[in-house]
Amino acid sequence: MDRRMGSGQLRAAAEAEVKLAAALLTNGAASRALCRAAALAAGVAGWTAFDDADQHTAADHYRASIRLASRAEDAELVVYFSAQLAHQQISDGQPYTALRLLETVLGGTAAGAASPPTLAAAHTARAHAHARLGDPTTHARAMNDAHRALAQSSPHDSSLLNAWVDTACLWIDTATHLVHLGQPHRALDHFRSDCVTDRLLRGDPRKAVFALVHEARAHLGAGDLDAAITRAHQAVDHLNAIQSRSAVAAVIALYKSLATHQSTTSNTGIHDLRSRLDSSPLPGRV
Numbered sequence: 141m142d143r144r145m146g147s148g149q150l151r152a153a154a155e156a157e158v159k160l161a162a163a164l165l166t167n168g169a170a171s172r173a174l175c176r177a178a179a180l181a182a183g184v185a186g187w188t189a190f191d192d193a194d195q196h197t198a199a200d201h202y203r204a205s206i207r208l209a210s211r212a213e214d215a216e217l218v219v220y221f222s223a224q225l226a227h228q229q230i231s232d233g234q235p236y237t238a239l240r241l242l243e244t245v246l247g248g249t250a251a252g253a254a255s256p257p258t259l260a261a262a263h264t265a266r267a268h269a270h271a272r273l274g275d276p277t278t279h280a281r282a283m284n285d286a287h288r289a290l291a292q293s294s295p296h297d298s299s300l301l302n303a304w305v306d307t308a309c310l311w312i313d314t315a316t317h318l319v320h321l322g323q324p325h326r327a328l329d330h331f332r333s334d335c336v337t338d339r340l341l342r343g344d345p346r347k348a349v350f351a352l353v354h355e356a357r358a359h360l361g362a363g364d365l366d367a368a369i370t371r372a373h374q375a376v377d378h379l380n381a382i383q384s385r386s387a388v389a390a391v392i393a394l395y396k397s398l399a400t401h402q403s404t405t406s407n408t409g410i411h412d413l414r415s416r417l418d419s420s421p422l423p424g425r426v
Contacts, residue, residue, distance in 0.1 A: 179208035215253035256293035271317035308339030324361030
């Protein structure tokens with residue numbers, strides 16, 4: 141699944157796949173192969189709904205995916221979409237719920253059969269929850285688990301689902317978590333690393349939007365308003381290449397934070413940012 145360009149027009153196609161799979165399951169024998177295909181369809185639909193800022197529908201699809209993957213006895217899909225559901229729950233203000241889910245999954249038999257990149261994704265979700273709860277020590281342990289899992293991977297472990305999980309991704313996620321933990325200077329050190337810069341230059345505009353938004357927040361936390369405004373404008377530059385309501389919402393939320401800090405010298409940059417957002421092709425404008 142290509143996550144780089146956002147959900148865009150993919151959501152309707154993903155929802156159609158879910159309906160087709162549901163009809164086949166209703167009218168025919170629920171073989172493991174069919175359950176696996178249905179689980180994958182539901183999980184992809186969950187991601188498109190999440191990226192489309194539809195939290196409730198995303199959660200429903202992810203839960204359906206996990207149930208179907210369990211019926212198919214597909215540990216990889218169980219762990220992968222449990223991690224995605226956990227991220228959705230965290231984004232929806234439910235980090236404790238996410239941790240309970242992840243503790244169950246990572247402590248079960250599925251974790252032993254999942255690939256290293258998928259396990260790394262699950263540990264990163266754990267770290268995300270601990271960061272939102274303001275626990276730097278447990279966050280660091282979870283990220284160490286993610287790096288250890290990824291270090292065990294080989295080329296055959298990569299799939300269409302987990303191909304995005306790499307070292308640069310873990311560094312970007314760590315930087316984002318450090319912003320949540322109120323450690324902007326450490327976050328900026330991670331954002332400035334070569335592997336992060338290289339990853340964002342490799343044609344991943346959706347990831348770039350979120351990374352730039354969080355880097356801007358790190359600059360804001362470090363007291364550098366001008367640098368924060370610059371990163372915000374760079375994030376808007378990438379919006380034209382993707383179709384993602386969640387990305388637009390993230391940039392709008394950043395604008396609102398910047399607007400509360402504006403000064404005489406920063407007025408032009410912030411007003412220009414608002415003008416650019418007002419012309420955004422997606423709804424949810426300032």
